[in-house]
Amino acid sequence: MSAGAGANIVELSGLSVGYRRRGRTTLAVDSLDLAIASGETVAVVGESGSGKTTTANAILGLLPANGQITAGSIRVAGTDITAAGERTLRAIRGTVVGLVPQDPMVGLNPTMRIGGQVAESVRRRGVDKRLVPAEVVEVLERAGLDNPVLRARQYPHELSGGMRQRVLIAIALAGHPRLIVADEPTSALDVTVQRTILDHLGRLVTETGTSLLIITHDLGVAADRADRVIVMQNGRVVERGDPESILLASSDPYTRHLIEVAPALSHSGHVVPRFTEVDPAPEILRLEAVSKDFRLPRTSGGDRVFRALEDVTLSVRAGQTLGLVGESGSGKTTALRIAMGLDKPTSGRVLLDGKDITSAGWSELRPLRRRFQLVHQNPYSSLDPRFSVEESIAEPLVSFRVGNRASRSARVRELLDQVALPVDFRERRPSELSGGQRQRVAIARALALGPELVFLDEPVSALDVSVQDQILGLLTGLQRELGVSYFFISHDLAVVAQLSHEVAVLRRGRVVESGSTAAVFAAPEQEHTRELLGAIPGQRFAAALAAAPRPEGIRSEPDGIPAGSEELRS
């Protein structure tokens, strides 16, 4: 590789990329200028549809078939690849530019051993055949995987999400690239895993002098790691600069909006709970000393039992929210399933409104299900793609035989109004809606029967930050209006702070800390809680922001943001 192009590894000048659809070309990236110098870390921040992933793909020459560079040029390591053929691009991929893809759960070939997948990258450098296995183990170790010899022999499904992401980092590193493009590298992972992985990636990049391009929707992540931040909206750069000046003195309204809506950034990098006091309302749901064992498949070690929950006591107060926080595998979902009567606890009791429903059978629970409903994590898969919005929302009414056609239709209109969707959305299919709009439909569906309690299973973790903020605002508004209680599950403490009156921290099936959100966040007693709080992105600037004079009006009331405005950007 020649270093003839000076210190810049990537130079995009006036780059425009469009997608052709039905004969029309829509621009995804519009005259973008971007140069990444050797050893530099640059972050591109934007929401879905901002063109940030298109930019990453363009640098690797991985635009989909209908993608087209309409103007400008891309130079990678001195070579113009704007109109380059497959052969030139292949020479660059892996060895000059490496990619850490978005979702580690699907980014690895499920039918191939980890070692083989890493070896493909190692071999790209023309390493001697006999040395490849040793190099594979070495690069896996450098990516921070324990027991790399064993990992190399395993298949992807035997590894956790965090471990898979490390494998993908190893694959990117193995080609000794000069630039690594990390496309939302951790948004599918828990906060604590997210932090260790980003830290590790940052360290590796510094050690090897590699440049790093981070693509993210999270301004906190960007600000914590990058030398320079570029904010994109609708394919255009709206702001660029070093993280300090962007976070502290941004002049651009869109950047300001992104800062405002990010729960971790909006209060000078501190997480500030929305509700400061707990009303001693009666308990609507109570899990009492609940334990749950799962029998593991018979292995060489004989029959074993996995204790998913141990002596867990939780309660949700009427009209308020309990936030249950924990990493994946901590037992959140098991607790939720037991609370909803979908699983039976091994020991302990479940009380709904003081009535013991622990051993209630299907037919006894059925009438009670009107009183509690669920909103799923992923709005992209929780709505039937063949149902119109109206059919989806009316389904609980139909299944409980509530009202007639006319009254149901009226109820759907009322619900759409409550979740701030236009009434003419009734006929739309989920594919015509954005993520935030789908989640609004899912919330409307959960509210259709007028439940007293709604279970929220990570309701915003699949959404962009500003959409997250709108949905959280909607949920608090609905609680105030309807007096509904929430049992809210999340791995993100910053989000929990926005919604919960009380919080319980779950770790390995035990409640390690619980109490009012204000108390737990102000003075966490347990190390694990502190760890979770510390892992929230945006911390690096907590001090800087706190020291600086605080701009006025840094946070507007999220309820005041016009609902449904995410559709403007989608």
Added chain:
Amino acid sequence: MKAQYGLDEPVLTQYFGRLWDALHLDFGMSLTQNVPVSRLVVDRLPSTIVLTLVSVGLFLVFGIGLAYLASYVQWRPARLLLSRLPAVGISLPTFFVGLLLIQLFAFSLGWFPARGTSGWRSVVLPGVTLAIPGSAMLAQVLIKSLGDTWQEPYIVTAKAKGLSRWAIQLRHAFRNGALPALTLLGVLVGHTVTNAVVVETVFSRSGLGQLAQQAVLSQDVPVVQAIIVIAAVIFVAVNLIVDLLYSFLDPRVAHTARVT
């Protein structure tokens, strides 16, 4: 007469007796030819097995080869042509293809015999005839699933490593894309056995299919029974093999959840 066929015994005794006999490959006497059914079947079985194996081999080669090419080729017209070919293959009736092949390769060119059971040449035309519907169906499913596999995120990972399209197709796309087609494979082999009846008739091969056809026409129930049992056993065996292949091709099946 009654004693000869055991009809004087209680029904249950008859039933279990026959079942026991069948387990020992004794299916009784043929009603029309007055020889043991097992002998008839054993005489005819080898030629049908050869025919089936040849045509299964051919349809695997044709089907996989066609799908492999169709998803690899990037030139649009060629790709379109290759991916439309299976639809043609499926819509051609077996007897028609058989007659066509006989006309061309046996009568006009004289390369292969038009009928009979002797020599490897005699199995070529019926083998090809029998393989066409199977390969077409296999190719159709494979083209679709290979196309889907090319859209998977791990293909992007592979591309980003700088691998060639050929390497990606070979190492990443094919094995994953073949999984959905595997279930179909069991069904297709079953179909091939069934279709053998038609093909053996067209090519006048003395196989199990021909025997079945004659037995049905003359209502020779013991023979029909024996053939059905054999077909069922083959069907079950093939599907068992397919299920075992799954664990070989897809590590997620073999390595059951190991909690770490």
